[in-house]
Amino acid sequence: MTHFIQNLVDQYGYLVLGIALLFEFLALPLPGEVLMTYVGLMVFKGDMNWTLSILTAGIGSTIGMTLSYWIGYRLGMPFINKYGSRFHFGPEKLKKTSLWFESYGNKLLIIAVFIPGVRHFTGYFSGVTRMPYRTYLAYSCIGAFVWTGTFISLGKILGPKWEQYQHTITKYLLIAGIIAAVIFIMIYIVKKYRTQLFEMLIIGLTKGVRTFRSLGKVKFLVLISFAVFLTLFIVMAGLVQDFLAKEFADFDDVTRYIVHVVFNEAWGTWMSGFTYLSSLQVLLTISALSLIWIVIKGKDRILETKFLMLVLIGGEIWDVGLRRLFHRVGPNNLLNSFPSEQTLLTIIFLGFATYLLVRHVSITWFRTIAFLLVIAVSFLVGISRIYFDIQYPSDVVAGYVFGGVWLSLNILMLEIYRLIRNNKVNFLT
Numbered sequence: 001m002t003h004f005i006q007n008l009v010d011q012y013g014y015l016v017l018g019i020a021l022l023f024e025f026l027a028l029p030l031p032g033e034v035l036m037t038y039v040g041l042m043v044f045k046g047d048m049n050w051t052l053s054i055l056t057a058g059i060g061s062t063i064g065m066t067l068s069y070w071i072g073y074r075l076g077m078p079f080i081n082k083y084g085s086r087f088h089f090g091p092e093k094l095k096k097t098s099l100w101f102e103s104y105g106n107k108l109l110i111i112a113v114f115i116p117g118v119r120h121f122t123g124y125f126s127g128v129t130r131m132p133y134r135t136y137l138a139y140s141c142i143g144a145f146v147w148t149g150t151f152i153s154l155g156k157i158l159g160p161k162w163e164q165y166q167h168t169i170t171k172y173l174l175i176a177g178i179i180a181a182v183i184f185i186m187i188y189i190v191k192k193y194r195t196q197l198f199e200m201l202i203i204g205l206t207k208g209v210r211t212f213r214s215l216g217k218v219k220f221l222v223l224i225s226f227a228v229f230l231t232l233f234i235v236m237a238g239l240v241q242d243f244l245a246k247e248f249a250d251f252d253d254v255t256r257y258i259v260h261v262v263f264n265e266a267w268g269t270w271m272s273g274f275t276y277l278s279s280l281q282v283l284l285t286i287s288a289l290s291l292i293w294i295v296i297k298g299k300d301r302i303l304e305t306k307f308l309m310l311v312l313i314g315g316e317i318w319d320v321g322l323r324r325l326f327h328r329v330g331p332n333n334l335l336n337s338f339p340s341e342q343t344l345l346t347i348i349f350l351g352f353a354t355y356l357l358v359r360h361v362s363i364t365w366f367r368t369i370a371f372l373l374v375i376a377v378s379f380l381v382g383i384s385r386i387y388f389d390i391q392y393p394s395d396v397v398a399g400y401v402f403g404g405v406w407l408s409l410n411i412l413m414l415e416i417y418r419l420i421r422n423n424k425v426n427f428l429t
Contacts (some may be wrong), residue, residue: 009038016388018060020149025064026071027120033151040155041162051085057142057148061113065123065140072127109136110143119147168250184384222419225412232404239398243326243338248394255393259386267387277377278342283349289311297360297368298420304356307414311407312381314346318406331389340391343382343399344406351407377390 007017017039024030036057042048077245109126113119126136242248263271276282287308294304323336324345330337354374358367382396 012085014052014056017053018056021057021060022064025061025068025120036148036151037155037162038154040083041159043156044159053152055150057152058145061144061148062141065144068123069136071126071331072124110146113147138225149345155224157258161257168254206342216428220275222412222415225415229405229408229412232401232408236401236405239401247284252392252394256386263387270382272386274380278346278381283345290356293357299360303418307410311348311410315345315406319344322402330391330395334390338397338398339402340385340395340399342385343378343396344403346378346381347400347403348407350377356410
């Protein structure tokens with residue numbers, strides 16, 4: 001099937017691309033990712049245009065999504081009443097799912113296109129649950145163009161290495177899509193059942209505290225921190241298992257290739273600057289500014305100062321201990337490169353400093369910008385390590401994960417301690 005479609009693309013180009021993706025969203029088993037990365041290869045060769053290819057693929061996908069939506073819309077309740085019991089999805093469950101999907105499911109449409117077997121039915125399901133068409137069209141259209149743009153661009157970047165790497169890239173993008181969907185669902189569960197989850201967490205952690213009063217903001221921070229910590233801990237366990245099984249070779253190979261294709265020699269000066277962002281001078285300066293901020297704005301100055309010291313000193317010990325434990329040699333014979341010291345410390349130092357900053361600021365846009373800044377700086381630091389062949393991509397990713405575990409654990413401990421102490425005071429008074 002794959003070679004047959006590739007031959008059709010060679011002959012008819014854009015027409016086959018648009019029609020094939022249209023039919024894929026009607027649940028036909030067509031190899032969409034392979035097709036788009038192959039089109040990217042055609043773009044690399046100069047046989048097709050990059051912009052026109054993405055437009056064609058995005059429009060074809062959107063038309064397919066629209067058709068599947070209206071088919072589901074027409075089937076609606078009669079279909080559920082007649083056949084729903086066969087797959088345990090009756091009218092009552094449909095009503096509950098419709099309410100959930102109306103509030104949160106639209107955002108999942110952007111992620112769902114990356115997950116085979118899920119994207120094929122989101123249109124039908126959205127129609128059956130009567131999601132407003134304009135809402136569905138807006139999110140599905142964004143998802144379609146992100147999906148098609150990603151794979152066509154990857155095919156263009158891979159060029160002659162397309163056949164060698166496309167299966168590996170598809171696998172990792174699928175894993176990333178599933179992880180993103182799981183995180184989104186976890187956040188939804190935390191928001192919806194925050195009271196029950198909070199009570200379970202507190203009962204398990206603080207048996208001695210019997211009375212709790214409403215501290216909504218702090219309770220929410222505790223739950224989010226716990227969810228992030230648990231997720232990262234699971235990912236960390238998977239990374240350790242893959243490290244021991246020596247399963248990073250494909251990921252390292254394809255990521256290094258992409259980084260060196262996207263960022264050529266002209267990026268050398270910029271990459272040096274990105275590397276400097278992870279230097280001790282920068283990180284210690286940020287930590288000093290955090291300490292000043294605590295003194296000026298902090299509500300629990302002594303507590304937050306103690307945790308700042310714990311995070312920084314403990315993070316350094318955590319980093320040295322991990323690298324000596326795994327004892328991996330990097331691409332340029334750099335000893336103890338797993339996990340990356342630079343990405344791990346950047347996540348810890350910059351992440352906790354930013355948390356202390358936004359913890360006492362109620363401006364939403366400021367918090368969002370600060371959060372995005374941490375992600376951007378950490379990403380650029382990691383790219384620079386790969387660009388200079390100092391560390392493997394898996395070292396960089398491990399730095400993010402291990403650093404995130406330490407960071408989220410300390411934020412969780414800080415908020416739990418703050419909550420327990422405040423409730424003890426309330427109880428005594």
